[in-house]
Amino acid sequence: MASCVAVIGKENSPLYIACITPEQELGFHYSLHTSLDFIEEKLSSTNKGNDHRDLYLGLLYSTEHQRIFGYVTNTKIKFVIIVNVDATNTNLRDNETRQMFRKLHVAYTNVMSNPFYTPSTRINSNKFAAVANSILAKQS
Amino acid sequence: KTKHCQTITRLQECAIEQFSNFKSVRMMNHVQVQMADELLIDQKHSRAMQILITSADMYRKEGWSTLSTACLLKAIKCAFLTVNVETYVNLCLSLMSSKSECNESEKQRIEQNFYLVLDGKAPLPEPSLTCKSERALVGQATKLWKDRLDNSDSFDIQVPTSSAVDLEPLMPKDVRLSDTINIDVGLVNSTAKNLEVNCQMKFNLDGYSADGNMESLSLVSCKKSKYTYQLQIKANDAGQKLIINELSFQIVGIAKFCFSKRLEDFDRKNDMVSNILPRDSLVDVKFDGSSPALVGEWFDMGLCLQSREIHSATNIEVLCWLRDGGDPLISDTTCLSTFAGYPTTPTTPGGSQSMELIKSCVTLASLAPGASHKLSFYLNASTLGSRVVSCQLRYTAVASNSVSTLSSCAVQFTVNLVQPFSFSYSLYNKMLDESKVVHVDEDFAIAPKITCASPHDLVITDSRLDTRVPVSLKDPVHLLRGNVVSQTWAISQLFPAKVEAANLITKPDDETINLGKFYLKWKRTSSDIENETCYELGTCHLVESLVDLRCQLPGYGVLRRPVTIQYRLQNKTDVLQEYSLTMEPSDSFMFSGPKQLKLKVFPRDQTSVKYLLHPLLSGSLNLPRLKIVPLTSAGVPSLDKVGMLEQLLARSVPSQLFVLPQDRSAEEFTVGSGSPTNIASAGVGGGTFELKETIVVPNLGFTKQSVKTNG
Numbered sequence: 001m002a003s004c005v006a007v008i009g010k011e012n013s014p015l016y017i018a019c020i021t022p023e024q025e026l027g028f029h030y031s032l033h034t035s036l037d038f039i040e041e042k043l044s045s046t047n048k049g050n051d052h053r054d055l056y057l058g059l060l061y062s063t064e065h066q067r068i069f070g071y072v073t074n075t076k077i078k079f080v081i082i083v084n085v086d087a088t089n090t091n092l093r094d095n096e097t098r099q100m101f102r103k104l105h106v107a108y109t110n111v112m113s114n115p116f117y118t119p120s121t122r123i124n125s126n127k128f129a130a131v132a133n134s135i136l137a138k139q140s
Numbered sequence: 141k142t143k144h145c146q147t148i149t150r151l152q153e154c155a156i157e158q159f160s161n162f163k164s165v166r167m168m169n170h171v172q173v174q175m176a177d178e179l180l181i182d183q184k185h186s187r188a189m190q191i192l193i194t195s196a197d198m199y200r201k202e203g204w205s206t207l208s209t210a211c212l213l214k215a216i217k218c219a220f221l222t223v224n225v226e227t228y229v230n231l232c233l234s235l236m237s238s239k240s241e242c243n244e245s246e247k248q249r250i251e252q253n254f255y256l257v258l259d260g261k262a263p264l265p266e267p268s269l270t271c272k273s274e275r276a277l278v279g280q281a282t283k284l285w286k287d288r289l290d291n292s293d294s295f296d297i298q299v300p301t302s303s304a305v306d307l308e309p310l311m312p313k314d315v316r317l318s319d320t321i322n323i324d325v326g327l328v329n330s331t332a333k334n335l336e337v338n339c340q341m342k343f344n345l346d347g348y349s350a351d352g353n354m355e356s357l358s359l360v361s362c363k364k365s366k367y368t369y370q371l372q373i374k375a376n377d378a379g380q381k382l383i384i385n386e387l388s389f390q391i392v393g394i395a396k397f398c399f400s401k402r403l404e405d406f407d408r409k410n411d412m413v414s415n416i417l418p419r420d421s422l423v424d425v426k427f428d429g430s431s432p433a434l435v436g437e438w439f440d441m442g443l444c445l446q447s448r449e450i451h452s453a454t455n456i457e458v459l460c461w462l463r464d465g466g467d468p469l470i471s472d473t474t475c476l477s478t479f480a481g482y483p484t485t486p487t488t489p490g491g492s493q494s495m496e497l498i499k500s501c502v503t504l505a506s507l508a509p510g511a512s513h514k515l516s517f518y519l520n521a522s523t524l525g526s527r528v529v530s531c532q533l534r535y536t537a538v539a540s541n542s543v544s545t546l547s548s549c550a551v552q553f554t555v556n557l558v559q560p561f562s563f564s565y566s567l568y569n570k571m572l573d574e575s576k577v578v579h580v581d582e583d584f585a586i587a588p589k590i591t592c593a594s595p596h597d598l599v600i601t602d603s604r605l606d607t608r609v610p611v612s613l614k615d616p617v618h619l620l621r622g623n624v625v626s627q628t629w630a631i632s633q634l635f636p637a638k639v640e641a642a643n644l645i646t647k648p649d650d651e652t653i654n655l656g657k658f659y660l661k662w663k664r665t666s667s668d669i670e671n672e673t674c675y676e677l678g679t680c681h682l683v684e685s686l687v688d689l690r691c692q693l694p695g696y697g698v699l700r701r702p703v704t705i706q707y708r709l710q711n712k713t714d715v716l717q718e719y720s721l722t723m724e725p726s727d728s729f730m731f732s733g734p735k736q737l738k739l740k741v742f743p744r745d746q747t748s749v750k751y752l753l754h755p756l757l758s759g760s761l762n763l764p765r766l767k768i769v770p771l772t773s774a775g776v777p778s779l780d781k782v783g784m785l786e787q788l789l790a791r792s793v794p795s796q797l798f799v800l801p802q803d804r805s806a807e808e809f810t811v812g813s814g815s816p817t818n819i820a821s822a823g824v825g826g827g828t829f830e831l832k833e834t835i836v837v838p839n840l841g842f843t844k845q846s847v848k849t850n851g
Contacts, residue, residue: 009203011203012203025206026206029206029207030170030173030207033169033199033207034164034166034170036166037165037166037167041164
């Protein structure tokens with residue numbers, strides 16, 4: 001199940017982090033921060049090839065208990081979803097993960113369209129939080 | 141917690157090294173934090189503390205304050221256990237700041253410990269130090285804290301980047317020598333207590349640090365305020381940067397702890413730097429040049445310095461350069477110099493090359509108060525448009541504070557350029573008819589014409605035409621020297637020229653010859669500087685005639701007096717030429733000579749034909765037309781050469797002759813009553829002179845007609 005949803009800005013600072021279990025929040029923060037290395041590596045390898053890059057990066061890395069997926073927009077905003085690995089979640093399909101990211105991207109676009117929102121600052125939108133929570137809840 | 145063996149730490153060190161090689165900085169940082177946890181369990185608190193502080197700094201720079209706070213909370217435990225007072229207070233200030241993600245109760249606890257330490261008492265142990273081994277260490281540490289605080293004279297505390305108690309200076313970007321520098325110091329106090337601090341700033345330049353002592357500042361609890369500190373700039377420091385290197389403060393009443401902030405390590409380094417600019421100049425630079433400038437002219441910009449200083453200005457230096465000197469379109473076509481001429485060597489004194497950003501400089505020893513002085517800078521541009529000249533003035537003068545200070549000002553002048561003349565030229569044949577081609581061995585004339593386009597009156601000082609082989613030139617008909625032209629006035633000069641067959645290299649019919657260049661020297665009527673402009677003449681076709689035709693005829697005729705006209709044909713080829721000549725009759729002349737004639741001209745030879753003309757009328761009369769038809773060897777007219785000969789006739793033979801009326805002798809002069817009157821005696825007493833009505837004598841053809849007169 002999706003344990004954590006995060007939006008990280010283009011300067012690699014966190015804009016929004018939502019976790020399903022507050023006790024494990026610090027651990028998720030560490031995982032999210034380290035996933036940035038994997039994202040940078042994937043971006044540098046795809047940039048050498050063609051001009052058109054797929055926004056969905058796929059599985060960044062996996063540990064014993066978690067799988068971390070990444071998605072980077074054209075403006076270098078990173079979306080990261082951490083999924084707990086357990087018996088019920090072994091068949092999480094690629095398509096489903098893509099859909100989650102697309103939903104998050106649309107919600108982020110709506111946040112950016114708000115003229116009162118200052119880019120590169122923390123996202124405090126309730127609507128965005130509802131979308132993120134729905135992603136966390138859907139898979140649980 | 142299970143105490144891991146030394147192996148895991150070594151494994152983690154290897155992992156860190158690998159991640160470092162693969163440039164996975166964040167992964168490396170994470171493993172370092174994990175290694176710090178293991179070191180904590182292994183009770184190597186000093187090493188763990190250093191690692192945690194470094195990792196926390198990295199998280200802080202990327203904006204991950206949760207992770208940074210988590211590391212600092214672990215580090216403060218280590219600082220407590222190792223009795224590192226300086227680091228402990230530093231960490232307290234970080235964790236109490238607004239950017240820390242500690243909860244309120246945690247912050248209050250840390251603040252309480254902070255003030256305990258400032259009061260010289262040991263802080264309370266961290267609540268997470270609860271296990272058996274840690275409790276023993278806590279007891280030990282508490283004892284050592286007391287000893288350390290009692291026995292040490294002073295502690296130097298480094299203020300962290302985000303601190304609960306902070307002074308944030310802000311320097312103005314630029315400051316002038318004559319001004320006072322205002323340094324805004326932001327006062328931050330996130331603690332629950334009001335504080336009084338004595339602050340001192342250290343600067344990079346000598347002589348300012350002592351001035352940087354500020355009076356006691358009040359830091360109100362949980363409030364941000366500002367204090368403006370004024371500093372006097374020293375006159376010798378013009379052109380330098382004043383940087384705050386360090387800011388230190390002491391809390392009033394707590395002399396043991398000295399807080400310092402090394403600002404060069406901070407993110408907002410640019411806020412700590414001020415550029416010291418020279419004082420605003422009270423000497424004005426004005427542009428007195430007579431615009432617009434002319435292309436090719438050494439234009440005197442005529443900069444006038446006007447002093448508004450109270451005292452004399454000394455060591456005056458005026459620098460001028462082209463603002464767009466970096467653009468090759470400008471630098472290749474413009475020269476700025478301190479004299480009206482191109483420098484003969486790269487190091488010609490007083491001169492400068494039109495290279496990128498090279499500055500022309502004129503110095504002046506002094507300028508009295510209220511006086512003015514004119515400086516000459518010369519601009520020469522070879523293309524139209526405008527040129528922007530940047531000018532900088534620097535001098536030393538006594539300012540209002542009776543100190544000699546450097547003053548400067550920078551201005552820009554735009555110089556517009558217009559063409560001095562517009563140029564055109566024409567070619568004339570022997571008959572002074574305009575022609576587009578030049579014929580070999582035939583005289584022609586080149587007539588350059590210049591029209592003044594300058595709004596200023598110009599004087600032509602000299603002109604010359606430089607032609608190239610095969611064109612040879614004779615002296616011009618008249619000179620242009622000394623002529624003054626105003627706008628829209630035109631002036632032209634005629635240069636007789638010839639292309640001789642001996643000078644030709646190739647076959648003339650294929651040749652396009654270059655006519656050369658016309659050089660014009662001129663100057664403004666109000667100036668002595670002579671300028672030269674060169675105009676390129678174009679090319680024209682060169683044509684060789686097969687035959688040369690000359691006509692000998694007197695300049696004028698007299699009525700009823702015979703005039704001899706001689707035509708000379710010269711064969712310029714190596715083949716025999718045969719022509720049929722026909723003289724057509726004319727109403728104005730009777731002529732005697734061959735009306736129709738066939739003649740042969742041998743190769744490179746000439747032949748002539750004479751006619752005797754008898755003018756029948758007076759005035760400008762059309763000459764009898766000579767028709768020349770070239771014949772082939774069979775005696776048949778050669779049609780392909782007829783056109784050429786007609787052109788030859790048109791440019792070689794005059795078509796009209798001016799015939800004067802016949803002289804009248806005294807006996808033939810009859811006026812008045814019909815009886816001959818002697819003119820010599822008229823008006824002297826003999827005979828009468830009467831003016832009757834007008835007699836009209838029609839100028840008719842040769843017919844005898846009786847003219848009736850009155851009286």
